[in-house]
Every structure is written in C-alpha cells, then in structure tokens.
Amino acid sequence: xEGGGAQRGSRDRSGEDRVTEPDSQPENEPETDxxxxxxxxxxxxxxxxxxxxxxxxxxxLLLAGGAFFHAAHQLRSTxxxxxxxxxxTAATTRVGGDVGExxxxxxxxxxxxxxxxxxxxxxxxxxxxxxxxxxxxxQVRESLVEQRLTLATQAVRTGVIELDGDSARLLVFLDQxxxxxxxxxxxxxxxxxxxxxxxxxxxxxxxxKAR
Numbered sequence: 001x002e003g004g005g006a007q008r009g010s011r012d013r014s015g016e017d018r019v020t021e022p023d024s025q026p027e028n029e030p031e032t033d034x035x036x037x038x039x040x041x042x043x044x045x046x047x048x049x050x051x052x053x054x055x056x057x058x059x060x061l062l063l064a065g066g067a068f069f070h071a072a073h074q075l076r077s078t079x080x081x082x083x084x085x086x087x088x089t090a091a092t093t094r095v096g097g098d099v100g101e102x103x104x105x106x107x108x109x110x111x112x113x114x115x116x117x118x119x120x121x122x123x124x125x126x127x128x129x130x131x132x133x134x135x136x137x138x139q140v141r142e143s144l145v146e147q148r149l150t151l152a153t154q155a156v157r158t159g160v161i162e163l164d165g166d167s168a169r170l171l172v173f174l175d176q177x178x179x180x181x182x183x184x185x186x187x188x189x190x191x192x193x194x195x196x197x198x199x200x201x202x203x204x205x206x207x208x209k210a211r
Contacts (some may be wrong), residue, residue, distance in 0.1 A: 085163040092160045096169045099196050100155030103172060106133060107153035111145050116176035126199060127206040148181035166198035171211075 085092050102124035109117040114137075121133050143149060157173040172188040195207035 011047055013144075044203075047100055084165075085160040085168075088163065092163060095196060095198075095203045096158040096170065097165060099168075099170055099194055099205060100158040100172060101113060102203075102205055103174060103192070103194075104153050104155055107140055107174070107176070108151060109144070110150045111148050114144050122203060123202070126197065126204040129195075129205045129208050132208060148179065151176060151178045168196045168198075168203065170194045170196065 001163050010168045102120070105120040106117055106124050118137060121130065121137070140149070153174055155172055156175050158169060159171045161171055162169040170193070172192045172194055174192065176183055176188050176190060178188070179185045191211040193209045193211055194205055196203045197206050198204075
C-alpha cells in the first residue's frame, strides 16, 4: 500500500518525503485580475462623481450658511421685543391695510381717470417713492390716452416684515390686469418690498423696490 502514498509525494535526494502542493495560482488569477480591474475602474470613475457632486454640496452648504447668518443678523438687529409686527396685531393690520390699499389706488387707472391716480399718490406716497412715481407716471401719461391703456391692481397679500414705532417694512404681492384699447386682457403678478412711515394719521409709502 506504500505505492499508493507515493502518488501524493516524492522523495528528494536526501531520502525525505516531499509533498507537492497543488498549484492553485492559475485558478486565482482571474479573481485577482477582476479585483485589480475593479479597483482601477473605481479610481477612474469615483473622482468624476466627486467632481460633479462636491461643488454642489459645497454650494448648498455656503447658501445654507449664508441664509443662517443673515437670519441671525436680522434677529440681532431687530429684537423681537422691538418688532411690533410680532407683538401688535392691530398695528400690523393697520399698516398692511394702508399700504395695500394705497398701492391698489396709485397703480389703477383708465384713460379718463389718470388724474385720480395722481391725486391718490399725493396722499399715499412720500419721499423717494413720490419722486419715483412722478417720473413713472410722466412716461405713462404720454401713451395713456393714445393707446387707451387701462390698468387694475389689487394687493392679494401683504406681509409686515418689521414694524418699529412709526416705520415699517413690508412684502407685498400684487395682481395686475392691463388692457390696451379693445385688445386682449393681460394678467401679471408683481412682488414689492415697501418701506412706509406713519405721517398725517396714516401710513405713507416712502420707498418701493421690485423683487
């Protein structure tokens, strides 16, 4: 039976048995090659993915951080105790109503009622806003009668951002409908940041900025 054991080993020159280990390297080569190929592919594809995503992530973080610090600055510069928009419902409703109604009056006119809009501006506007409106209406007046221009404006939402004594800052959303002569009606929306001051027993708009 010793001959059967010789099939698993051989004798070297010193007479000691030497067991020949099976050569498994060829079987492992495909797995090694696949692993190496996958690592190479990852090295080439992952950086491309990072190049696309990382800038977006950094941008999002910067924007979020900027918004956070801006909000923090707003809270520091406008303490809740001073901002009556957070504590005085009646005063907030009053300023929102005066500003919304005033904007609707000065930005609504027909070819035969432009004088009424200008008279309203005299009680609704003050300071820089009055000068802005005067310059704008001078341009509109030239084509108002000739083109039979009609404009109707409604304040659909008015939000008081800050209210401190006799000064206020608001965000106002307007819906406007215009028509030239007998042409089609055109609808548009506008968003304004408005600064107002309490004068002559009413809130008057002192600055208007389109957003």
